[in-house]
Amino acid sequence: MPMDQTAGEAGAVSLRGEMRINEPMRSHVTWRAGGIADRYYMPADLDDFANVLRAFPHQAVYVIGLGSNLLVRDGGLRGIVIALHARLNDLQLIEKNESGGLVYAGAGVACAKVARFSAQHDLAGAEFLAGIPGTIGGALAMNAGCYGSETWQFVERVKVIDRSGQILVRHATDYETGYRSVKLQHQSATVPAEWFAGGFFRLSSGNQAESRQKIKQLLSQRVSSQPLNRPNAGSVFRNPPGDFAARLIEACGLKGCHLGGAMVSPKHANFIVNTGHATAADIEALMMMVQRRVKKAMAVDLIPEVRIIGEPRRLA
Numbered sequence: 001m002p003m004d005q006t007a008g009e010a011g012a013v014s015l016r017g018e019m020r021i022n023e024p025m026r027s028h029v030t031w032r033a034g035g036i037a038d039r040y041y042m043p044a045d046l047d048d049f050a051n052v053l054r055a056f057p058h059q060a061v062y063v064i065g066l067g068s069n070l071l072v073r074d075g076g077l078r079g080i081v082i083a084l085h086a087r088l089n090d091l092q093l094i095e096k097n098e099s100g101g102l103v104y105a106g107a108g109v110a111c112a113k114v115a116r117f118s119a120q121h122d123l124a125g126a127e128f129l130a131g132i133p134g135t136i137g138g139a140l141a142m143n144a145g146c147y148g149s150e151t152w153q154f155v156e157r158v159k160v161i162d163r164s165g166q167i168l169v170r171h172a173t174d175y176e177t178g179y180r181s182v183k184l185q186h187q188s189a190t191v192p193a194e195w196f197a198g199g200f201f202r203l204s205s206g207n208q209a210e211s212r213q214k215i216k217q218l219l220s221q222r223v224s225s226q227p228l229n230r231p232n233a234g235s236v237f238r239n240p241p242g243d244f245a246a247r248l249i250e251a252c253g254l255k256g257c258h259l260g261g262a263m264v265s266p267k268h269a270n271f272i273v274n275t276g277h278a279t280a281a282d283i284e285a286l287m288m289m290v291q292r293r294v295k296k297a298m299a300v301d302l303i304p305e306v307r308i309i310g311e312p313r314r315l316a
Contacts, residue, residue: 013051013052013054013055014051015041015048015051015052015055016043016044016045016048016051017041017042017043017044017048017052017087018041018042019039019040019041020039020040020041021038021039021040022036022037022038023036023037023039023040023081024036025037025040025067025072025076025077025081025310026072028040028064028067028081028083029064029067029068029070029071029072029233030066030067030068030070030133030231030232030233030234031067031070031071031231031232031233031274031278031280031283032231032274033071033072033074033231033274033278033279033280033282033283034071034072034073034074034076034280034310035072035073035074035075035076035077035280035310035311035313036076036077037062037072037076037077037079037080037081038076038077038078038079038080039056039059039079039080039081040080040081040083041080041081041082041083042082042083042087043082043084043087043088044087045087045088046088046106046159046161046167046197049082049084049087049088049161049165049197050161050165050166050167051165052080052082053082053161053163053164053165054164054165056079056080057163057164059079059080060077060078060079060080061079061080061082061163061193062077062079062080062081062082062309063081063082063084063137063195064081064082064083064084064085064138065083065084065085065107065108065134065135065136065137065138066085066110066133066134066135066138068133068134068138068233068234069134069138069142069144069233069234069305069306069307070233070306070307070309071233071280071283071284071306071307071308071309072280072309072310073280073281073284073308073309073310073311073312073313074279074280074281074310074312074313075310075311075312075313075314076310076311077309077310077311078311084106084107084108084135084137085108085110085135086108087108088106088107088108088109088137088197088198089106089108089109090104090105090106090109090198091103091104091105091106091109091113091114091117092104093117093121094200096121096123098205099204099205100123100124100202100203100204100205101121101123101202101203101205102156102200102201102202102203103117103118103121103123103126103200103201103203104198104199104200104201105117105136105198105199105201106136106137106197106198107135107136107137107140107195107196107197107198107199108135108136108137109135109136110134110135110136111129111130111132111133111134111135111136111139111144112129112130112132112133114126114129114136114201115127115128115129115130115215116130116215118201118203118206118211119206119208119211119212119215120208121208122205122206122207122208122211123203123204123205123206123211124203124204124205124206124207124210124211125149125153125154125201125203125204125206126154126201126203127211127214127215127218128145128146128147128148128149128218129151130215130218130219131146131147131218131219131221131222132144132145132146133234134234136196136198136199137195137196137197137198139151140152140155140158140182140196140199141182141195141196142180142181142182142305143177143178143179143180143181143182144180145179145180146218147218147221150177150179151199152172152175152177152182154201154202154203155172155199155200155201155202156171156172156200156201156202157169157170157171157172157199157200158170158172158196158197158198158199158200159196159197159198159199159200160194160195160196160197161194161195161197162193162194163193163194167197168194170184173185179238179239180238180305225267225268226267226268226271227265227266227267227268227271227273230265230273230274230275231273231274232265232271232272232273232274233272233306234271234305234306235270235271235305236270236271236272236287236290236304236305236306237249237270237287237290237291237302237303237304237305238302238303238304238305240300240301240302243300244270245269245270245302246268246269246270247269248294248298248300248302249264249269249270249290249294249302250269251297251298252290252293252294252297252298254269254290254293255269257286257289257290258275259282259285259286259289260277260278260279260281260282260285260286261274261275261276261277261278261279261282262274262275262278262282262283262285262286263275263286264286264290272286272287272290279313280310281312281313284308287304287306290302
């Protein structure tokens with residue numbers, strides 16, 4: 001682990017993962033844009049995740065997976081980024097009987113991998129996860145969904161880790177979940193920050209061949225309807241009640257609209273793509289322009305589905 005001016009904060013805590021200093025976040029988000037993180041840590045496992053939280057108690061913490069729902073502003077991130085993809089990667093069949101089974105997936109496991117694993121074990125319900133280009137940690141945090149299903153429909157309990165490094169198990173009934181929304185019941189400002197470390201998914205009995213076919217169909221639908229040939233972060237805005245963000249944006253004539261290197265996709269209006277040289281500021285400004293135009297023409301407030309973090313670039 002390279003030393004830096006605050007490495008002494010770690011005290012006697014032993015870290016077993018990989019620490020990078022001044023890491024370009026554009027390499028770790030699917031939009032391929034954004035600034036530099038002061039520290040970027042890839043924990044060896046869950047215990048090491050706990051250790052790094054304890055080692056830097058006074059630093060801002062950002063936990064990421066595949067960076068598929070994230071915009072990091074050009075001024076970058078002060079504090080420490082903890083990257084879980086392929087790190088918290090436990091994937092286990094906990095139990096199985098005639099009615100179904102229970103699958104555990106760590107926060108760093110890609111959602112598509114859980115879909116394939118469940119199908120392999122003749123379990124149904126998780127096929128939709130193949131259409132979510134992120135990790136289980138992100139899916140749990142935002143109740144990710146597509147093609148008529150949502151993550152928390154199948155959650156029985158979750159493993160979480162708080163800012164002090166304490167690892168807890170919470171049940172699904174401990175949370176209020178809604179469309180792209182997850183929060184602890186009766187959460188107050190005094191509750192410390194915590195992150196999902198993994199989830200236990202209760203799935204029904206299925207047929208491997210049928211599940212594989214469904215996954216194949218979902219992936220085919222995704223390829224045909226989404227601009228996967230250019231860097232993007234999936235759906236940019238939540239669908240308003242009873243409507244679709246893409247329909248509203250397209251109705252405003254915004255398909256193909258450019259701002260710097262960012263463009264509203266001509267293929268799917270709720271996607272903003274990086275045409276090759278977009279800055280995070282380009283992307284954020286285009287998002288705001290889309291919101292203004294839809295608000296003016298349709299009287300609808302579009303709420304971002306993507307998470308925007310970090311500081312704007314400082315002007316010289």
